[in-house]
Amino acid sequence: LGNEQKRFFSVLEENDFNVKTSFSYKLPDNLGKNNSQLQIGYSGRFLTDNFEASDYDSNPVSGYFDVGNLKMDEHYNQENLKSGAFWVEYGYNKYDVTKYIHSLYAEAAYQLSSTFTANMGVKADKTIIYVNYDVNKGGDRGGTTLKPLYILPSMNLKYNLNEKNIIRFGASKTYTLPQSKEISPYIYIGLNFKSQGNRNLKPSENYNIDLKWDYYPSAPELISINPFYKHIVNPIVRDERGGSANLLTYNNISDYATVAGIELETRKNIFAQVNTQSGKVNRLTAGLNASYIYSRIKFTKTDNSQSESQLEGAAPFIANFDLSHTYSVRNKSFTNSLVLNYFSNRVHTIGVRPLFNNIVEEGAPALDFVSSAKITKNISLKLKGSNLLNPSYRLTREGSSSSAGKLVLSEYKKGMNISLGISCEL
Numbered sequence: 001l002g003n004e005q006k007r008f009f010s011v012l013e014e015n016d017f018n019v020k021t022s023f024s025y026k027l028p029d030n031l032g033k034n035n036s037q038l039q040i041g042y043s044g045r046f047l048t049d050n051f052e053a054s055d056y057d058s059n060p061v062s063g064y065f066d067v068g069n070l071k072m073d074e075h076y077n078q079e080n081l082k083s084g085a086f087w088v089e090y091g092y093n094k095y096d097v098t099k100y101i102h103s104l105y106a107e108a109a110y111q112l113s114s115t116f117t118a119n120m121g122v123k124a125d126k127t128i129i130y131v132n133y134d135v136n137k138g139g140d141r142g143g144t145t146l147k148p149l150y151i152l153p154s155m156n157l158k159y160n161l162n163e164k165n166i167i168r169f170g171a172s173k174t175y176t177l178p179q180s181k182e183i184s185p186y187i188y189i190g191l192n193f194k195s196q197g198n199r200n201l202k203p204s205e206n207y208n209i210d211l212k213w214d215y216y217p218s219a220p221e222l223i224s225i226n227p228f229y230k231h232i233v234n235p236i237v238r239d240e241r242g243g244s245a246n247l248l249t250y251n252n253i254s255d256y257a258t259v260a261g262i263e264l265e266t267r268k269n270i271f272a273q274v275n276t277q278s279g280k281v282n283r284l285t286a287g288l289n290a291s292y293i294y295s296r297i298k299f300t301k302t303d304n305s306q307s308e309s310q311l312e313g314a315a316p317f318i319a320n321f322d323l324s325h326t327y328s329v330r331n332k333s334f335t336n337s338l339v340l341n342y343f344s345n346r347v348h349t350i351g352v353r354p355l356f357n358n359i360v361e362e363g364a365p366a367l368d369f370v371s372s373a374k375i376t377k378n379i380s381l382k383l384k385g386s387n388l389l390n391p392s393y394r395l396t397r398e399g400s401s402s403s404a405g406k407l408v409l410s411e412y413k414k415g416m417n418i419s420l421g422i423s424c425e426l
Helices: 078-083
Strands: 006-026 039-057 087-111 117-135 141-146 149-159 165-176 187-189 192-194 202-215 222-233 235-238 247-251 256-275 280-300 307-309 318-328 332-343 346-351 359-360 364-374 377-388 392-397 407-414 417-424
Touching: none
Parallel strands: 192 247, 235 346
Antiparallel strands: 006 039, 039 087, 087 117, 117 141, 117 149, 149 165, 165 202, 187 192, 202 222, 222 256, 235 247, 256 280, 280 307, 280 318, 318 332, 332 364, 346 359, 359 392, 364 377, 377 417, 392 407
């Protein structure tokens, strides 16, 4: 039945080497603080991914069986294998991806005034990607070579309005290379889908603009607001176009995509009692990081109709909240932290066929708790609880209309994890 009788065993070996050298020259400024400098340099990254997989594809024994009295050894044995009642076919697959990234860069940081700092630079990246593959039982053999050159300017400005308020502005160009599994045409077999890389995939180019306001009510407290915008050329997305085989693949389905949003971060002392003479600290702090993200990509479906979607993986709303209490006296301390994370529904796979809408990963909260106690100078206890809410994780398919129901494709729970540990430092 398709790939239900297929099993594969794989090994991925990755080597990542990085080198960097730079030269810095102090620039004179009118403030005499010697904070301005010019830096030029080279950085190199040499990455290799070597993948091997052995797969076993079998044709099951035919017939009707009583599930309540099924004995597998009566059907799957050496005698039936010799007679051809079932068969097992072995396949060997391999691919390797090599990435060389050579970067020359120049960057200047200049203190224009006591409150205004500018950082500007440019980087030239020569990227070389070699892909060689012999996969899918010899059905896909060959290689792919990409050698793009990127000129990447960047600018960052920082202005101190006063001791508590800072304005930052940034603009840059970056790029996104395909992952090895996205550009290599090996077919991975999952529980619900098959996925295959695309040898013709192009890297994406990203144009980024950020504006940020930081406000520091006191030393440990912060309020920050950060609107941002991204224009992505040749965005890489996971889409579904494989007919009844449920094949997911990776494509540049549009010339561009846009992302805009705003991020809020705040950290507040609810109360803080510090006695320097006794060494006693009693502090309760709360933190929140929340983002709203608007993403949009327009593309042509396989029947030439026009459509649009959120970007794959870009949840419209993301929030992280933490509450932490610390009580300590000299060498003894007791700390409790509660962390809540949440993301709203996000696109898992974009549907490009006319009757197949997007596959959606439904949002789910995650709640963790960590308690640690330092009993003596050398002995500590730690209690940790992960995924305490134990929510369901679902993949669903969007309905064709507002009245149409959604189809649940996959649903599971990760389960809770509670651990208690003790450590002793000698």
